[in-house]
Amino acid sequence: MSTLRGVGVSPGRAAGPVLLVPDRLPEPDRGPRPADPEAEAARIRPAAEAVARRLRDRAGASAGEAAALLEVTAAMATDPALLDKAERAVAERLLPAPRAVFEAAAEFADALAAAGGYLAERVRDVHDVRDRVVAELTGAVAPGVPAPEGPSVLLARDLAPADTADLDPDLVLALVTEEGGPTGHTAILARALGIPAVVAARGVLTGTGGGARVDGASGTVELVDEAVAPQAAERTHRRWRGAGGTSDGHPVKLLANVGSAADAKSALEAGAAGSGLFRTEFCFLDAATEPSEAAQRAAYAEVLRPFAGKPVVVRTLDAGADKPLPFLESAAEPNPALGVRGLRIAFEHPGVLDRQLAAIVSAAAETGAEVSVMAPMVATPDEAAWFAERARAAGASRAGVMVETPAAALCAEELLAEVDFASIGTNDLAQYTCAADRMTGALAALNDPWQPALLRLIAALGRAAGELGKPVGVCGEAAADPALAGVLVGLGVSSLSMTAAALPAVGAALAEHALPDWQRAAEAAIGAGGAAGARERANAALRD
Incomplete structure (x- = not known):
């Protein structure tokens, strides 16, 4: 058994067999040069349109924010500026289509990352679209979350918005990623679904045994070799009736x-x-x-x-x-x-x-x-x-x-x-x-x-x-x-x-809890020495 610590971003405890989300695609080769650059460049747009079509089909089967998010990702896949840049890279630099898409997307992602703030948060989306189009061009397996055979704990390097938009909370017991942060999409989605989640859990992909136990409050992840029976966290949000206030x-x-x-x-x-x-x-x-x-x-x-x-x-x-x-x-x-x-x-x-x-x-x-x-x-x-x-x-x-x-x-x-x-x-x-x-x-x-x-x-x-x-x-x-x-x-x-x-x-x-209870929890939290201690002290105050 190995125990890892990351940043808990959605509280609750869950356990179950692990489902590994495939890592990102490797960089496409720069060669060989296409024998017919015009024909090679002409492959890019149909591949992007095929990716967008599948994303729109998923959007049509979803609702609310999930549908809107998938529609946005579909539009990004066929962004004219991105496709034009990739086609020029084939025609002018004689790159294979997959490499041209990869490098065109890298330019967009680098510009967004350098801009920071809201735009930097779109870098993961660009990488996701890039990998989907490259997979379409090369015949590789497209990135995304595999269909779970049963309730599972998802382990991934990171999750793109399109990966997570239509996850089934009855099959996804918890989410654990090696990368990401408390304001990222994985954290937002996990809290929305009411499932435990830990991000920035370094090394979680190196020891993916038979099962995992996840504590989304403390940020701890236990990886074990033996099978772990599925155990879902209680989803308190199902009891909410629409009023905002304390008890x-x-x-x-x-x-x-x-x-x-x-x-x-x-x-x-x-x-x-x-x-x-x-x-x-x-x-x-x-x-x-x-x-x-x-x-x-x-x-x-x-x-x-x-x-x-x-x-x-x-x-x-x-x-x-x-x-x-x-x-x-x-x-x-x-x-x-x-x-x-x-x-x-x-x-x-x-x-x-x-x-x-x-x-x-x-x-x-x-x-x-x-x-x-x-x-x-x-x-x-x-x-x-x-x-x-x-x-x-x-x-x-x-x-x-x-x-x-x-x-x-x-x-x-x-x-x-x-x-x-x-x-x-x-x-x-x-x-x-x-x-x-x-x-x-x-x-x-x-x-x-x-x-x-x-x-x-x-x-x-x-x-x-x-x-x-x-x-x-x-x-x-x-x-x-x-x-x-x-x-x-x-x-x-x-x-x-x-x-x-x-x-x-x-x-x-x-x-x-009542307002005085939350006030005691707040007072306990601000006296802690770090984020983990603040969460623990607040929870202890509420239990007391």
């Missing part, structure tokens, strides 16, 4: 993060009370020129319309060096994550912000959604005041800010004095607090939202919010962790916004 009646708004009309539909189907984060980047990312105010208003209205009469927090454009947009003409920066992004781009292009605010206010009036606006990447109270003044001048009824920097959290009282509310983006706040890139698997433990330093910053915000009578929410992935959600409420957080699929698990877990 003693303390109300907590349970909201969903959205970025499209499909997301809005999924959120309401899952029981969300509204949206705590409406990402507006979708309206800008593929635009060569700034979308007109009318175009923006129509796009926002499509997402807001299902939320008529419900609260929606609309985040203004989170763009800049880490999400480059052609019309903003952002200069290259050596460290985009610390560069001109979020609200900082608005200081250089205030007209872009003003036009977006006008479009948001108009869309809110048209749809009847109770809209608040929120600025990303705020560092100082002065910046918060600058945004709030422009938002109110545009007619917004409520203006708030995202707290993603330690500077903003450390000035919590002064910051909240300038705005109506704040929302904590725990993904960025964690990486900036611990100086650890959240896309680097080796640093996954430092990006664990249970890190006491992060919890102490949240506690400071919670205290300031209580004193000023202003709400503070969480819209980072920490909100989707059922065990951590209650601790966040114990720290003074009044709303939690997450991926729609995670709502039932969080709602059920939150209702298991």
Whole structure:
């Protein structure tokens, strides 16, 4: 038997036989040169279309977020820019089609990784599409999760969104990956399914014996040679009935993060009370020129319309060096994550912000959604005041800010004095607090939202919010962790916004204890020496 430790990202204990997910395909050879480059290049597009067709077929058999995710991956497989680049590599550099696709995808992935932030999180998707198209061209077995013969524990180097979109939670007892982090897709999916998961478990693929025992709270994985009888973790989210609050009646708004009309539909189907984060980047990312105010208003209205009469927090454009947009003409920066992004781009292009605010206010009036606006990447109270003044001048009824920097959290009282509310983006706040890139698997433990330093910053915000009578929410992935959600409420957080699929698990877990119990758990957690200790101390406090 061998025991490994990774980062627990979805609590619960499960055991069973292991199912190994095949590793990535090897790099295709650079040769031999094609005898007929034109014919070789002509193979690429049909292969990509075949991959997209299979993904769309899976989407048609799925629903909600799974269907939307598979559709997005299918569209990526036939991206014209990617296919054009691969075809040129065959025609101009005389590469075989599989190698041309591999290198074209590598250029896209490298650019996304260098950009950081939201775009860097798409690198795994690009690699997944690349491997599927290369497999189609070479006749190799396509990547993906094999069909389980029975309930199993999945072991993988990493899992792409398309691998996990339509997993059957009755057959997947737990997920364990060698790579990944607490904000990655595997973590999000596992919490949504209510199954235990451990990421960044180094060496888990080197000793894949007959069975595995997984503790998603402690992050431990036991690999054994003998057969292990399947044992599934209890899925408490099946008992959730749609109300957000603790067992003693303390109300907590349970909201969903959205970025499209499909997301809005999924959120309401899952029981969300509204949206705590409406990402507006979708309206800008593929635009060569700034979308007109009318175009923006129509796009926002499509997402807001299902939320008529419900609260929606609309985040203004989170763009800049880490999400480059052609019309903003952002200069290259050596460290985009610390560069001109979020609200900082608005200081250089205030007209872009003003036009977006006008479009948001108009869309809110048209749809009847109770809209608040929120600025990303705020560092100082002065910046918060600058945004709030422009938002109110545009007619917004409520203006708030995202707290993603330690500077903003450390000035919590002064910051909240300038705005109506704040929302904590725990993904960025964690990486900036611990100086650890959240896309680097080796640093996954430092990006664990249970890190006491992060919890102490949240506690400071919670205290300031209580004193000023202003709400503070969480819209980072920490909100989707059922065990951590209650601790966040114990720290003074009044709303939690997450991926729609995670709502039932969080709602059920939150209702298991009274507010004073969660407050004691929170106090225990912030006094720990690390993330694992914080989780253990919180659980011990709840048991006591």
